[in-house]
Amino acid sequence: MTEDKRITIMISAVEPSADALGASLIQALKSQNNNIEFVGCGGPMMAQAGLASIFPIEQFSVMGPVDALRALPAAIKAAMELAAACVNHRADAAIFIDSWAFSKLAAKQVRKLSPSTACVKYVAPQVWASRPNRAKSAASLFDLILCLFEFEAPYFEKHGLRAQWVGHSGFQEIERSRYSGALFRKTHGLPSDTPLLAILPGSRRGEVERLSEPFGKAVALISKRVPELRTVVVAAPNVSRSVSDRAVSWAGNPIIISRDERLDAFAAADAALAASGTVVTELAIQKTPIVVSYKVGPVAAAWARHVITTPYVSLVNIAAGRAVVPEFLQEACIPEKMADSVADLLQNEDARMGQLVEFSKVLPMVTGGSEPAENKAARAVLSLIEGK
CATH class of the missing domain: 3.40.50.2000 (Glycogen Phosphorylase B;)
Structure with missing residues (x-):
């Protein structure tokens, strides 16, 4: 699919699992629109997909509250850098993958500095398991949330957040393999x-x-x-x-x-x-x-x-x-x-x-059926950008 209008998407992944999702999403977005510029942060898989990360993400691979606290100053700085990238590149959308704490922090900065940029959360926080108040918080920060599981969407929709069930790419890969x-x-x-x-x-x-x-x-x-x-x-x-x-x-x-x-x-x-x-x-x-x-x-x-x-x-x-x-x-x-x-x-x-x-x-x-999750996610993001 070819589009005349240039689209810019800021995409952020600071965890290894998010890097894999980000790489698949970049490739799916490119296949649906060949006129997209990507900026943001990610790991080696996203780099291979064509993203030049504006800072290394290894510093955010932390475990436990003590390590997370130590990483907070770096996380605040990184969130501001991503927001600045949205401003400088006039990003149409900002996609935050997994990592609820960092995504929340960075989305706040994007909302503040680049209010015209649509904010997307890919992988919903597990509000069905604990801390359901995160659904209301997500509704205040994001324009779209991409859910891995079908039962997740209603938790966010009741707070007025547009939620799209896309499926779980890892489970789909197991289903497709023999x-x-x-x-x-x-x-x-x-x-x-x-x-x-x-x-x-x-x-x-x-x-x-x-x-x-x-x-x-x-x-x-x-x-x-x-x-x-x-x-x-x-x-x-x-x-x-x-x-x-x-x-x-x-x-x-x-x-x-x-x-x-x-x-x-x-x-x-x-x-x-x-x-x-x-x-x-x-x-x-x-x-x-x-x-x-x-x-x-x-x-x-x-x-x-x-x-x-x-x-x-x-x-x-x-x-x-x-x-x-x-x-x-x-x-x-x-x-x-x-x-x-x-x-x-x-x-x-x-x-x-x-x-x-x-x-x-x-x-x-749970898996999302036969259509690849990244294709559904890419379609939902492009639809959001078109709507704005």
């Missing part, structure tokens, strides 16, 4: 009729430390009830040694794999026991029945009870509004309970099929 459970079994010498349980104890050190013991005990109980059970354990990169050291003694003669091999393993597995997180949706996409568990320390648990507003932690459950997959959280993270639920999935075809039927209903609300 992973082979048969090849995984052949590679690891697993007969097709051997029951296989995937175990995912988390990707953070604290998760592994808290979940390894109850997971290990649960697997021991399951192996007594399911003859010839084999297990495959996913060891995320930053906790690989910790997971391997713990899982090697678990029942089921565990196969310990890296994250890169996980999707083929999911396709091969008959069921999974997983720490709550993105991986739960990945398992659902691979049609693997799941039992979910999670446990945090006492301080984090007290904080979570104070701010979290959803009764569920898994996206498939939140989207469905009901317990599609069993969740054993905090005090309920008990080996016997988890073992009963997993064994039921391995031995009861009705229980397995019940989850798979629900996955087919819920996943389109």
